[in-house]
Amino acid sequence: MRYKVIKICIWASIPVLLASGIFTPTAGSSADWLTIGLCLCAMVAVGLALRQREYFLAAGLVSVAVVFSPVLLITKIFLLMTLTGGVTLLTLIAAFRPTIFHGENDIST
Numbered sequence: 023m024r025y026k027v028i029k030i031c032i033w034a035s036i037p038v039l040l041a042s043g044i045f046t047p048t049a050g051s052s053a054d055w056l057t058i059g060l061c062l063c064a065m066v067a068v069g070l071a072l073r074q075r076e077y078f079l080a081a082g083l084v085s086v087a088v089v090f091s092p093v094l095l096i097t098k099i100f101l102l103m104t105l106t107g108g109v110t111l112l113t114l115i116a117a118f119r120p121t122i123f124h125g126e127n128d129i130s131t
Contacts, residue, residue, distance in 0.1 A: 068087065
C-alpha cells in the first residue's frame with residue numbers, strides 16, 4: 023500500500039512541477055530560489071523513482087530537473103544532448119553485445 027501511494031505521488035509530481043514552472047517568471051526577485059526548489063524536488067522524485075526501479079519515470083523527472091535548473095540555456099541543451107547520447111550508447115552496447123552459447127544449440131560448431 024505504501025509503495026502504491028509513493029508511486030501515485032511521484033506520477034502526480036510531474037504535472038505539479040511543470041505547472042509551477044509556468045509561474046516562475048512572475049515570482050520576481052525570488053525566481054532563482056523557486057527554480058532551485060523545483061530542481062531539488064524533481065531530484066528527490068528521481069531518487070524515489072530509482073529506488074522503486076521506475077527508470078522511465080526517473081528519466082522524465084531528470085529532464086524536468088534539467089529544464090528547471092538555474093543554469094544557462096546553452097548548458098541545459100548540451101546537458102540534455104549528453105544524457106541522450108549516453109543512453110543511446112548504452113542501449114547500443116546492450117543490443118549488440120556478443121552472446122556466448124553453451125549447449126546443444128551452439129551455432130559456432
